[in-house]
Amino acid sequence: MIAEALLNVRGLETQFATRQGMLYAVNGVSFALRRGEALSIVGESGCGKTVTMLSLLRLLPSHNATTNAQEIVFKGRDMLSLGEEEMRRIRGGDIGMVFQNPMTSLNPVLTIGRQLTETMEVHLNLPRREARDNAIELLSLVGIPSPEERIDDYPHQFSGGMRQRALIAMALSCDPSLLIADEPTTALDVTIQAQILELVARLRASRDMAMIWITHDLGVVAELADRVAVMYGGFIVECAGVYQIFESPLHPYTLGLLACLPQLEGDRRLRLPVIPGQPPSMKAKPRGCPFAKRCSYVFERCRADNPPLMEIGNGRRVACWWDVDSNRERSGS
Numbered sequence: 001m002i003a004e005a006l007l008n009v010r011g012l013e014t015q016f017a018t019r020q021g022m023l024y025a026v027n028g029v030s031f032a033l034r035r036g037e038a039l040s041i042v043g044e045s046g047c048g049k050t051v052t053m054l055s056l057l058r059l060l061p062s063h064n065a066t067t068n069a070q071e072i073v074f075k076g077r078d079m080l081s082l083g084e085e086e087m088r089r090i091r092g093g094d095i096g097m098v099f100q101n102p103m104t105s106l107n108p109v110l111t112i113g114r115q116l117t118e119t120m121e122v123h124l125n126l127p128r129r130e131a132r133d134n135a136i137e138l139l140s141l142v143g144i145p146s147p148e149e150r151i152d153d154y155p156h157q158f159s160g161g162m163r164q165r166a167l168i169a170m171a172l173s174c175d176p177s178l179l180i181a182d183e184p185t186t187a188l189d190v191t192i193q194a195q196i197l198e199l200v201a202r203l204r205a206s207r208d209m210a211m212i213w214i215t216h217d218l219g220v221v222a223e224l225a226d227r228v229a230v231m232y233g234g235f236i237v238e239c240a241g242v243y244q245i246f247e248s249p250l251h252p253y254t255l256g257l258l259a260c261l262p263q264l265e266g267d268r269r270l271r272l273p274v275i276p277g278q279p280p281s282m283k284a285k286p287r288g289c290p291f292a293k294r295c296s297y298v299f300e301r302c303r304a305d306n307p308p309l310m311e312i313g314n315g316r317r318v319a320c321w322w323d324v325d326s327n328r329e330r331s332g333s
Helices: 049-056 084-090 112-124 128-141 160-172 190-207 218-224 242-247 252-259 300-304
Strands: 007-018 021-033 038-042 065-068 071-074 095-098 178-182 210-215 227-232 235-241 310-313 316-318
Touching (some): 021 049, 038 049, 049 178, 095 160, 112 128, 112 160, 160 190, 178 190, 190 218, 210 218, 218 242, 227 242, 227 252, 235 242, 235 252
Parallel strands (some): 038 227, 095 178, 178 210
Antiparallel strands (some): 007 065, 007 071, 227 235, 235 316
16 A cells, blocks of 8 residues: 555445345455546446445445445545544545436536535535635536526536536535546547546646546546556456556456457457456355456466455556466466
């Protein structure tokens, strides 16, 4: 872990009680985030990306979700020891979150302006007039045209891209140290997506803000991230700098994800490669590596023993017993 990190997470686990038994959604996730750094978390749907972030912010339903961790430290504070009132001050204040679906994340019976001003009134104790002025400025900052007029519109009067911009304005309204964005461009067309990515990159640079971007789009990762964490089956299986991930991936799952990307060159009549098999069932923790049944490098140890996330130098970590570079069992493990 990084001693001077803005956020340190170690051994995060989350389970859900269901009628069919326990569901093991997150299985010991550890990562650190520096001030001003952009970390992208990638992986297939259902691998635990969103649940990891909701667990950090305690936004999961308490009646069936159980979260444990060895350590969660944000800006030097032990978040595991904080009460609910203290967590409410951090959520929306020091940590802003942009949720995946802007239509369901915004309250349809409140104006965009009221949803923005409420955040600032609660967290910054601003009077309503000052909060409204700030809200207009934020809407202008994120590219909403005629913000003085649109501030009194309801969510259904905004397009999908404008709603996403409004959510980003809301997440930034209290000048957070950390912005968490959960696939905020998935439902948008490519033109609007490019505008949102440019906007977020510019705001992050101007505010020296750390960011966690959850996505399955590796093109977005290449454009935004400083570092990448690859998740599979509730585990982080590889973590490295963005250039390292694209130039020399070390986990077989990361290799498979990159191989599935469409190529501009070559014979376009060829079918895209796929990773064979299905993601693991989350109804039990895997005895061995969760990717073993789909891996072309698998050997007996993989099926028997789940590899930890091992430091291998140059800021890289990988959870794999096989060294794909040398095509032999990883030494010293």
